[in-house]
Amino acid sequence: MTKCHALYLACTAAIVGTGLGAAPAAAGPAPRAPHAIRVVLPGQSIQKAVDAAAPGDTVFLTPGLYRESVTIAKSGVTLRGAGHDTVLQPAPAKNKAANTCAAEGNGICVTGTKDHKLRGVTLTSLTVSGFTKNGVYATATDRLTVRNVTAEKNGVWGIATEASVRTLLRGNTARANGDAGLFLANTVKEEQGATDTRGTRVLDNRLEGNRIGVTVRRLRELTVAGNTMTGNCAAVFVVGDENKPKAGHVTVRDNRITRNNKSCPKTARLDALQGSGIVLTGAEDSVITRNVITDNVGGSPLSGGIVLFKSFVGTTSERNRISDNVLRGNSPADLVVTDTGKGNTFKGNSCKASKPAGLC
Incomplete structure (x- = not known):
């Protein structure tokens, strides 16, 4: 007889020995099926x-x-x-x-x-x-x-x-897909303001050979971190438009983004793509930090290491913080701003060239 079996019998004997006058124990919840x-x-x-x-x-x-x-x-x-x-x-x-x-x-x-x-x-x-x-x-x-x-x-x-x-x-791998390897959006078929994802995380994925590595469209409160992106036409798009609330409060950090130089043709809503690292278009209050972005080269209006670009409908990006990134060999520049939005800041980035000059 095992020790556990002996203890079970002893406990059973003790319960029986208390006498029939004792109140029965309350029935517990039914056991959950495995x-x-x-x-x-x-x-x-x-x-x-x-x-x-x-x-x-x-x-x-x-x-x-x-x-x-x-x-x-x-x-x-x-x-x-x-x-x-x-x-x-x-x-x-x-x-x-x-x-x-x-x-x-x-x-x-x-x-x-x-x-x-x-x-x-x-x-x-x-x-x-x-x-x-x-x-x-x-x-x-x-x-x-x-x-x-x-x-x-x-x-x-x-x-x-x-x-x-x-x-x-x-920890996913998305490769050679026709559009984005990873695509996250508020809605696909309807027009509405950006929605709060309540902490969605895109972590440690490998994205290669897609049109865009990661697209975040009309969302808020989301993190893209620790991913490796190479061989796409563009690595990361954070996309907003005229709807309210505006897209933003997205953190893009600690990613390795290199040689996203595949060439993709123009579409009805977007210029041709090649050589884009991180693109913010119509987004606000986002943080782009501690990314390593190298050798992204192209002739598209969206080419460059980190690019701030007006949205398709002309909405500007505002109050975004671009800090402590390492950028090398991106063309036409490591940092490219063609957006007239207010309050965007560039601090602590290691880079050589920017358009306009003076952002590095």
Whole structure:
């Protein structure tokens, strides 16, 4: 008999020995069912496993190729792969009509609503590749985590969020996507003022070969830190416009931004891009600090190490603090200001050339 078993019997005997006249103990809460791990093999349906999952469950994808799009529409679910060898690619065309996520060209959709945000969803350790629109598309989420996901060769965005708060994007790789590797916005289809993300963090990601590494559009209270960005047309865009409240209160710090010299053609809303490190356009009260920005070279109006540029509708950037960055070999200059906004400051930066002169 083990010591634990003996103690259990002793406690039971003690309770019985107290006599039948003792008041019964109040019933405690029913024990919670253990969270399930639902294992999916290549050829099996990820969607069926997700639909069967309860909050707190993990759907684990073993290594292999999955030709499927997946919608997560309940809180607390984790979708976990086995690393780079777990790959999601588009389903055959005949299978797309039954799945809205697939029909819209996305790989993984995390779908809340305006009145019911999905909470605590996690995506981790897998690859989403070759979708005509987005690798991962999340809307109306709270505390979404996307970690160690590779999003590559998707037609628009690698990993995208809208109308979401307290998001963590960490340790992901986004490469060769048609637009932004990571895209974060208040809304995609509507016009409205910037929204407070309540501390969204974009940390330690690798972004390469995209049109833009990270786009932050019409948001506030967000941090982009510790990322490595190379080979994009532009590394970071912080974007605002005429809507109120204005975009801003974004911190961009401790990133390594080098040789983002891919050439991208002009679009309906943006000039051609090449050689842009960090671009602020129509943003306020943001902090750009301790970044290392080197060898970003191009002939676009948006080229340069750190660039302040009027927004598409002419809104200026104001009261932004650019400090303690290291800038080398950027052209036409390390610091470029064509914006007439007031209150922007440049202090402690290590750089050689600026337009206009005197900012270094």
